Amino acid sequence: xxxxxxxxxxxxxxxxxxxxxxxxxxxxxxxxxxxxxxxxxxxxxxxxxxxxxxxxxxxxxxxxxxxxxxxxxxxxxxxxxxxxxxxxxxxxxxxxxxxxxxxxxxxxxxxxxxxxxxxxxxxxxxxxxxxxxxxxxxxxxxxxxxxxxxxxxxxxxxxxxxxxxxxxxxxxxxxxxxxxxxxxxxxxxxxxxxxxxxxxxxxxxxxxxxxxxxxxxxxxxxxxxxxxxxxxxxxxxxxxxxxxxxxxxxxxxxxxxxxxxxxxxxxxxxxxxxxxxxxxxxxxxxxxxxxxxxxxxxxxxxxxxxxxxxxxxxxxxxxxxxxxxxxxxxxxxxxxxxxxxxxxxxxxxxxxxxxxxxxxxxxxxxxxxxxxxxxxxxxxxxxxxxxxxxxxxxxxxxxxxxxxxxxxxxxxxxxxxxxxxxxxxxxxxxxxxxxxxxxxxxxxxxxxxxxxxxxxxxxxxxxxxxxxxxxxxxxxxxxxxxxxxxxxxxx
Amino acid sequence: xxxxxxxxxxxxxxxxxxxxxxxxxxxxxxxxxxxxxxxxxxxxxxxxxxxxxxxxxxxxxxxxxxxxxxxxxxxxxxxxxxxxxxxxxxxxxxxxxxxxxxxxxxxxxxxxxxxxxxxxxxxxxxxxxxxxxxxxxxxxxxxxxxxxxxxxxxxxxxxxxxxxxxxxxxxxxxxxxx
Numbered sequence: 001x002x003x004x005x006x007x008x009x010x011x012x013x014x015x016x017x018x019x020x021x022x023x024x025x026x027x028x029x030x031x032x033x034x035x036x037x038x039x040x041x042x043x044x045x046x047x048x049x050x051x052x053x054x055x056x057x058x059x060x061x062x063x064x065x066x067x068x069x070x071x072x073x074x075x076x077x078x079x080x081x082x083x084x085x086x087x088x089x090x091x092x093x094x095x096x097x098x099x100x101x102x103x104x105x106x107x108x109x110x111x112x113x114x115x116x117x118x119x120x121x122x123x124x125x126x127x128x129x130x131x132x133x134x135x136x137x138x139x140x141x142x143x144x145x146x147x148x149x150x151x152x153x154x155x156x157x158x159x160x161x162x163x164x165x166x167x168x169x170x171x172x173x174x175x176x177x178x179x180x181x182x183x184x185x186x187x188x189x190x191x192x193x194x195x196x197x198x199x200x201x202x203x204x205x206x207x208x209x210x211x212x213x214x215x216x217x218x219x220x221x222x223x224x225x226x227x228x229x230x231x232x233x234x235x236x237x238x239x240x241x242x243x244x245x246x247x248x249x250x251x252x253x254x255x256x257x258x259x260x261x262x263x264x265x266x267x268x269x270x271x272x273x274x275x276x277x278x279x280x281x282x283x284x285x286x287x288x289x290x291x292x293x294x295x296x297x298x299x300x301x302x303x304x305x306x307x308x309x310x311x312x313x314x315x316x317x318x319x320x321x322x323x324x325x326x327x328x329x330x331x332x333x334x335x336x337x338x339x340x341x342x343x344x345x346x347x348x349x350x351x352x353x354x355x356x357x358x359x360x361x362x363x364x365x366x367x368x369x370x371x372x373x374x375x376x377x378x379x380x381x382x383x384x385x386x387x388x389x390x391x392x393x394x395x396x397x398x399x400x401x402x403x404x405x406x407x408x409x410x411x412x413x414x415x416x417x418x419x420x421x422x423x424x425x426x427x428x429x430x431x432x433x434x435x436x437x438x439x440x441x442x443x444x445x446x447x448x449x450x451x452x453x454x455x456x457x458x459x460x461x462x463x464x465x466x467x468x469x470x471x472x473x474x475x476x477x478x479x480x481x482x483x484x485x486x487x488x489x490x491x
Numbered sequence: 492x493x494x495x496x497x498x499x500x501x502x503x504x505x506x507x508x509x510x511x512x513x514x515x516x517x518x519x520x521x522x523x524x525x526x527x528x529x530x531x532x533x534x535x536x537x538x539x540x541x542x543x544x545x546x547x548x549x550x551x552x553x554x555x556x557x558x559x560x561x562x563x564x565x566x567x568x569x570x571x572x573x574x575x576x577x578x579x580x581x582x583x584x585x586x587x588x589x590x591x592x593x594x595x596x597x598x599x600x601x602x603x604x605x606x607x608x609x610x611x612x613x614x615x616x617x618x619x620x621x622x623x624x625x626x627x628x629x630x631x632x633x634x635x636x637x638x639x640x641x642x643x644x645x646x647x648x649x650x651x652x653x654x655x656x657x658x659x660x661x662x663x664x665x666x667x668x669x
Contacts, residue, residue: 138637154655154656172608182619
């Protein structure tokens with residue numbers, strides 16, 4: 001099949017899945033459709049990536065859809081984490097239905113929205129036109145807000161409202177930025193032109209500097225709100241702690257990366273005209289501030305899902321920082337960090353999801369003795385905790401070290417040392433709670449008896465495998481993809 | 492008005508897709524969204540006297556005036572477009588965006604916050620029209636669809652808020668911190 005047809009198939013699968021799950025009722029059928037559709041998306045995505053790496057960039061509809069290495073990286077993330085989250089959803093929801101926390105007739109709403117959510121994220125990865133990119137990224141919020149509110153009590157509702165209002169406002173500011181960018185292009189391309197990446201990239205150095213700079217800042221602030229960069233992050237810990245665990249994995253691991261993709265696209269288009277230096281400085285400042293805020297809140301955190309949410313802000317800050325530093329090593333590290341963050345963070349949300357299913361609490365102090373009560377999950381908690389904190393030999397160590405080393409080598413010593421210090425403090429703040437939960441004495445009350453089924457362990461161990469393998473070995477094709485993506489964000 | 496300006500731009504540049512855009516934005520923003528939101532919100536205890544605000548009424552008026560001036564000034568600064576219709580309209584558009592965001596932050600009632608965001612969105616679409624005469628037919632329709640679905644989802648959440656906390660005042664939703 002040709003590349004353009006495959007792009008259409010890629011988007012058609014989740015769409016068909018959404019329609020099918022909305023109209024069908026039996027839980028077994030819903031689970032089956034979800035597993036099959038996400039597996040199919042993964043296969044199609046891998047074929048598309050293969051085409052991309054062998055030199056024929058797939059595109060369709062006059063570049064409305066287009067795959068390049070940067071989009072390809074996000075596509076890989078969406079497809080992989082989408083698949084593991086779909087499998088996890090099945091085990092998670094089976095457990096919830098058996099224990100009466102979720103009614104069986106609510107499953108179809110969950111699965112239909114899940115498919116739409118994945119569809120919008122896939123679309124942002126393969127968009128070749130800035131209008132399509134904006135629509136897709138803004139669409140991720142709309143599709144996922146009802147999922148944040150899935151449990152339907154007071155706190156999830158508060159989280160969902162905060163989430164949709166703040167990120168929609170952010171998306172609008174980004175749209176303002178996109179319009180200003182379009183206006184910048186008018187000088188070079190005439191009144192009406194194709195608002196796609198290749199067209200704009202061709203005239204990127206001819207855009208008026210002030211207009212391009214304004215456009216970038218608006219998009220950075222707007223999509224920064226969606227990517228969880230401080231100080232626009234305030235919705236994130238709420239939404240990421242209140243949503244059902246498989247949705248958290250997608251929100252945290254994938255959706256944030258999609259928003260980052262939006263920022264980097266505009267960065268690459270505006271940097272040649274507006275001056276690479278000041279654009280990078282803006283990214284570095286937002287990155288460092290996000291790190292600082294995240295670490296400050298990590299230290300005193302008593303809720304393990306909020307802990308992970310702040311760790312996401314830390315990782316997004318690092319990614320912005322890596323691209324902002326601009327040294328080849330740091331930018332490559334930032335691209336690797338996007339993938340690693342997605343794998344490790346989804347792994348940890350799967351793990352804490354298991355804790356939640358069993359203990360029915362998010363308080364770190366009320367969970368204990370995992371090594372004896374849930375040995376399989378305890379391994380994930382200990383090893384995964386080390387992984388997201390950035391210990392060697394896991395993959396996040398490699399990417400975080402690359403970012404810091406890149407900064408140090410390009411003589412940005414201040415940024416490098418602040419980052420290293422914050423990473424060390426963050427490391428302790430993340431690892432300590434997971435060790436305490438694993439090795440302390442188990443709580444005595446008999447409430448914690450709900451056994452967790454086997455399905456929820458499979459996706460977690462798959463993600464763990466990825467984090468371990470990427471820590472010691474980046475396969476050749478993946479390296480090419482990351483290098484291609486890094487080149488696109490180093491104008 | 493948005494539709495009228497789209498139509499005026501169509502007359503000026505005589506491009507067919509602007510006429511389609513004028514009609515569809517009138518239908519979606521003028522008819523569909525108000526009707527759907529009315530149905531969703533009618534059942535709630537939304538207080539029509541709008542008592543849930545953070546900024547007093549006279550102050551709000553003054554701030555609104557200030558924002559309008561800021562809008563026109565920044566439109567001149569950006570020098571968005573040189574044609575006769577575009578210059579004043581882009582000033583109006585930026586003012587509308589700023590005032591929309593102001594409404595969203597100054598009121599604590601969810602219905603008013605949604606209204607503020609919709610106002611800002613109108614300003615953006617207006618700005619998009621005068622700046623670029625649309626981003627291409629498909630893209631413009633995708634944008635409109637986004638607005639429509641977004642408004643409906645927010646309306647759904649407001650209705651849920653009403654049944655869960657018996658109010659649409661977001662000032663009562665302050666449990667999640669830290």
